[in-house]
Amino acid sequence: MVIQEGMSIQRKLEILSMAARYDVACTSSGVDRKGNNTGIGNSLACGICHTFSADGRCISLLKILFTNECIFDCKYCINRSSNDIVRASFTPREVCELTMEFYRRNYIEGLFLSSGIKISPNHTMEQIYETLRMLRDEYNFNGYIHCKIIPGTDPVLVEAIGWYADRLSCNLELPTAESLKKLAPHKNRKNILKPMRQIQLRRDRHNEYLGIDDAARNRLLTDSRINIDETDGPVAANIIVPFGRTLPAKKRFAPAGQSTQLIIGATEESDYQIMTVSEALYKNFGLKRVFYSAFVNVNQDESLPSTLDGPPLLREHRLYQADWLLRFYGFKTDELLDNNKPNFNLLLDPKCDWALRHLELFPVEVNKADYQTLLRVPGIGVNSARRIIAARKHAVLDFNDLKKMGIVLKRAIYFITCNGRMMYPIKIDEDFITRQLLASNERMPFGIDKDITYRQLSLFDDVNFQPDMHDQIKILSQA
Amino acid sequence: MNTKKIFQCKNSMDGIFTAIYEAWSSGYGHDNVMIEELCEKNDYSNMQLFSEYITVNTDMEKALKVSRSIKQKISEEAFEIVCRVALSDYRQKGDLIYRFLILGFRSGRDIVNHISNDVVNQMLKINRNVGNEVHHFLGFLRFSQLENNILFSVIHPKNNIISLLAPHFADRLPQEKFIIFDGGRNICALHLPGRPWIISDIPEANPDMVYKLKNYDNYKDLWKIFFENIAIKERINLKLQRNNLPLRYRKDMTEFQS
Structure with a gap:
């Protein structure tokens, strides 16, 4: 391990931002807070993107590691202890100065502080706690702070940090406990779920005390029966640590809630398994967001899949789409996938795919259907469904109106009627509609589309592809 | 022949509101008046034939009356939309706002839901566009x-x-x-x-x-x-x-x- 003494702040920032880039969560959303007129900073619930990096991802927060020294040896991680890379650590004051000066110049919306594990989880989290305390109490910083909780951190520290941060996150990393054991031998499922539970209970308890109903948004997901697999024993149901200080009445514990991250494509779990875990996290742990990160084999580790052809971006995209369906469209994982069909269709988005398998429910009459039904129509999103409901109070809508309201007609026309008529005489036939939908190119994040038409279709990227199929094709091509 | 009366005003919120006040109270009838704000950069106007140009001097009191009646007779929300449109770079926004207010004073706070109406739709589109730029x-x-x-x-x-x-x-x-x-x-x-x-x-x-x-x-x-x-x-x-x-x-x- 290379440790340099007296490193410049430029060099440290270079190393520790590069080390932090694989963490995908960079949102500043979830909390509305006015400026306090004395310090600096406020926060908007919608979040603000300050710039976009060359990979097209939003930069909202100063995303850095406190240190990239690490005693853990997780196979997927660039900072694992067995890697021979330059190591660096910030001091709490350096992080505060950077955050304040960047914030004043409107470069960032706040701080995202994560870290490698130096000496022990508690040692590292103490430093992070000190940073957050300084930033809030000494520098009077009132902007957004997202703080990572390292598995194995003492609950007392989690409690203390939660009063300073807006959002906390413990990364689940891998969907199953076995994969975690295999790839991250120093972590275990229980140590990750424990702080999650603690944060959830703490927030619930305090919100109840303040009379805030924060669960409203996740109510869509309530009657799910899925339980997260707790192989390492159930997570203690009651771990709230009393905080020694009296708090200002309005103060909230992690007001923007908690999130987590899953690595996609490093292990063999199906989309069905991943979505089941996500659904359980939303439902049982009250998470605000689950982030999916297409696996990049940064260490060229032989035991992990190669990503020389690029990370599985399309798969990641499909998972995000499905995630949205769970959180805003009232879908359940079991409706989208099952054991016979464990992975998403790479060619069609999850909602179209679902609609094609349920043609008996269509067409839907736009002037009559309720909100939930409208939401299930491909081409109609949350905004357009709301607009339809508002507009049809005053006028009977026709296709022209729908177009004006931003409904994606090239997808919707197969599934809707206006005044009992379809736009064109269309045969409600699965094959026919599938062909039409495939022909009208789906709009995808730029760059993904360019690659997928040819490359993602290639057999090696498709998770449904089995090695023995590979052989069959070889035989076929030789014949 | 009926000549069109074109009320020409400064390109500002107060300018447009004053022109709306003048046009409304002129008694020529909604179909015979038009509002035209001067172009933002060079005060250039593409003059029309067969119409009479009336220059409107910005009058804060009249502008205030207009904004007050929008808030009271339509809604705060509509007022915000009108303000954003007045700050946009859309040509003929003055006239668009005028047409919007005709509808708005007739149907009240509900006007913002008449999405299928072309004038309302256009207003909402510009409103969104300005809102997005602000957010950016x-x-x-x-x-x-x-x-x-x-x-x-x-x-x-x-x-x-x-x-x-x-x-x-x-x-x-x-x-x-x-x-x-x-x-x-x-x-x-x-x-x-x-x-x-x-x-x-x-x-x-x-x-x-x-x-x-x-x-x-x-x-x-x-x-x-x-x-x-x-x-x-x-x-x-x-x-x-x-x-x-x-x-x-x-x-x-x-x-x-x-």
Whole structure:
């Protein structure tokens, strides 16, 4: 391990931002807070993107590691202890100065502080706690702070940090406990779920005390029966640590809630398994967001899949789409996938795919259907469904109106009627509609589309592809 | 032949509101009047034949009456929409607002839901467009620190939005002296600690003058270092970047300046 003494702040920032880039969560959303007129900073619930990096991802927060020294040896991680890379650590004051000066110049919306594990989880989290305390109490910083909780951190520290941060996150990393054991031998499922539970209970308890109903948004997901697999024993149901200080009445514990991250494509779990875990996290742990990160084999580790052809971006995209369906469209994982069909269709988005398998429910009459039904129509999103409901109070809508309201007609026309008529005489036939939908190119994040038409279709990227199929094709091509 | 009466006004919220007041109370009838605001940059107007031009002098009292009746007879929400449209760079926004108000005074607060009406739809579209630009600039605006600790920012927005940006930054940076300068329109928003922000015209302003004042700001380099290193090399996607952050914003952004 290379440790340099007296490193410049430029060099440290270079190393520790590069080390932090694989963490995908960079949102500043979830909390509305006015400026306090004395310090600096406020926060908007919608979040603000300050710039976009060359990979097209939003930069909202100063995303850095406190240190990239690490005693853990997780196979997927660039900072694992067995890697021979330059190591660096910030001091709490350096992080505060950077955050304040960047914030004043409107470069960032706040701080995202994560870290490698130096000496022990508690040692590292103490430093992070000190940073957050300084930033809030000494520098009077009132902007957004997202703080990572390292598995194995003492609950007392989690409690203390939660009063300073807006959002906390413990990364689940891998969907199953076995994969975690295999790839991250120093972590275990229980140590990750424990702080999650603690944060959830703490927030619930305090919100109840303040009379805030924060669960409203996740109510869509309530009657799910899925339980997260707790192989390492159930997570203690009651771990709230009393905080020694009296708090200002309005103060909230992690007001923007908690999130987590899953690595996609490093292990063999199906989309069905991943979505089941996500659904359980939303439902049982009250998470605000689950982030999916297409696996990049940064260490060229032989035991992990190669990503020389690029990370599985399309798969990641499909998972995000499905995630949205769970959180805003009232879908359940079991409706989208099952054991016979464990992975998403790479060619069609999850909602179209679902609609094609349920043609008996269509067409839907736009002037009559309720909100939930409208939401299930491909081409109609949350905004357009709301607009339809508002507009049809005053006028009977026709296709022209729908177009004006931003409904994606090239997808919707197969599934809707206006005044009992379809736009064109269309045969409600699965094959026919599938062909039409495939022909009208789906709009995808730029760059993904360019690659997928040819490359993602290639057999090696498709998770449904089995090695023995590979052989069959070889035989076929030789014949 | 019935000649059209065209009420010509200054391109400002008060100017447009005054013209609406004049046109409405003129008694010519809604179909026979038109409102035309002078073009933002050079006061150029594309004159029409067979019509009579009436120059409207901005009158704060009349403008205030109009804004008061919008708030009372339609809604606060409608008033906000009208304001944003009045600040947009849409040609003939004055007349569009006039048509919108005819409908609005008839149907009240519900007017914003008449999405299938073309006038309302157009208003909402412009409103969204201005709102989006404001939201973009909340993030894309960059301050640089001058020698005297003043934070200075130059932007070139399409719509006239600094009056919509200033409240956000005044709330966020209450202890700072800052200037947001609209380079295309030569107007700026000024803020001093403990005082309300103001908008000021500076016709002779030259942003280059201010650039010369600036001493070397170490944090610019640090920001560039961060910006370079945070991108995942395996996922480089310049098209996606360009879609999310169009080129027109970049010339005023620290991380894209060499």
